[in-house]
Amino acid sequence: MQRLPGLDLLRAWAIVWVMLFHSYIVGGLGERFAWLSSYGWMGVDLFFVLSGYLIGYQLLAPLVRGEPLAWRDFYRRRAFRILPAFITVLAIYVAWPSAREAPGLQPAWQFLTFTLNLLIDYQHNPAFSHAWSLCVEEHFYLLFPWIAFWMTRRPSIGRTLAMGVAVVAFGMGVRSYVWLHDMAPARNQPGPAFGLHFVEGIYYPTWARLDGLLAGVLLAALRVGRPAWWSHWQVRRGMLFGASGGLFALAWWLFRDRLGFWPSVVGYPLLSLSLALWVMLASGLHARWKVPGANWLARISYSLYLSHKLALHAVATQLVQPWQMHGFAAFSLYAVGVLAVGAALYYAVEQPFLRWRERIDQRQSVPVAPAAMAS
Known part of the structure; x- marks a missing residue:
């Protein structure tokens, strides 16, 4: 299976960053590293951009060549990739309450129907809540093949840009309404209402979190639909690096008050744009840019994402707390x-089901674009 070292490096960084962020469930990394872990949620947005780009390219490339939409193959491949590890981890959460990082867990049917991010009672049932991002991804997988089919029937830059602007504007409208209608009245009141409105109304719902996926899809559309433009910017890597770094620094600065109005409304599209430029930059890196261990972390990143809170809780309760360990040892x-x-x-x-998927692909001669191999 062909791997892209630059994208593997981004995927590895994203999963490490997310796990550092979720270290709060065991007390965090300490004050010296609080600045790093507190921004780790951005790793999820990087995953969204990567997913939008990889899945977007996988679907758009054959459609642009005039091939039919292989929707059955797409959904089968997604099912083999996503469901086995997810159902295994969910079974552990349901069957062994003591293994959870928090006691409360939403009903299993919400996980199985990928509606958790729309229905969660985060105050009482935060266990396995990081599955919210998988729900967003699943909604994307469900709808995007048909949007891609519609986009490529009569390709149009204007129509594509209009759709992108509409999605961004809709997300900004939803987030601004939630902030002004729900969060602002609760800001100066005692209790957790302010933060809960943010999580349940802005951070988790699919319709408020499409910026990263959209940025990745538009990146894939640029590569497929305007290869000359793609090549033009690939050879101007210094400009890409400067633009991506500058936009990311601006997003970092804006999110100093993560729950504020302007970060909530305009921060996510700004962050997604900067991450999309990072993905564009990384997609052209050659094998000499391989970082030891990054390929392996990228390959197991999905399993790490699903299971890391279980692991943190187990290590905390079985080793760190009984042995009273601190600092580097912990x-x-x-x-x-x-x-x-x-x-x-x-x-x-995960790997046995991926191998099973590959055997089915070989029997059915299902072509898979190299840029989408990792997905």
């Missing part, structure tokens, strides 16, 4: 535990 145990559990889930569950 951090090392957490790192080893998270990697061990994630790797076990990948090799025992």
Whole structure:
């Protein structure tokens, strides 16, 4: 299977950053590293951009060549990729309450129908809440093949840009309404209402979190529909690096007050644009840019994402707390535990189903674009 070292590096960084962010469930990394872990939620947005780009390219490239929409193959491949590891982790959450990082868990049917991010009671049921991003992805998988088919029937830059502007404007409108209608009245009141409105109304719902996926899809559309433009910017890597770094620094600065009005409304499209430029830059990196271990982390990143809170909780309750460990020793145990559990889930569950998927692909001669191999 062909891998792209630049995208693997971004995927590895994204999963490490997310896990650092979620270290709050075991007390965090300490004050010295709080600045790093507090921005780790951006790793999810990077995953969204990567997913939009990889899936977008996988679907748009054959459609632009005039091939029919292979929707059955697409949904089958997604099912083999997503469901086995997800159902395994969900079964652990349901069957062993003591393994959860928090006692409360939403009903299993909400996870299985991928409606968790729309229905969650975060105050009482935060366990396995990070599955919200998988719900957003699943909604994207469900709808985008048909949007891609519609986009390529009569390709039009104007129509594509109009759709992108409409999606961004809709998300900004939803987030501004939630902030002004729900969050602003609760800002100066005691209790968790302010933060809960943010999580349940702005951060989790699919309709408010499409910026990253859209940025990735538009990047794929640029590569497929305007290859000359793509090549033009690929050879101007210095300009890409400067633009992506500048926009990312601006987004970082804006999100100093993550729950504020302007970050909530305009921060996500700004962040997604900067990350899309990083993806464009990384997609052209050659094999010499490989970082040891990044390929492996990228391969097991999905299993790590699903299982890392279980691993953090297990290490905390079984080792760190009984042995009263702190500092580097505790951090090392957490790192080893998270990697061990994630790797076990990948090799025992995810990889066998991926190999099964490959055998079916070979029998059916299903072509897969190189840029989408990792998905």
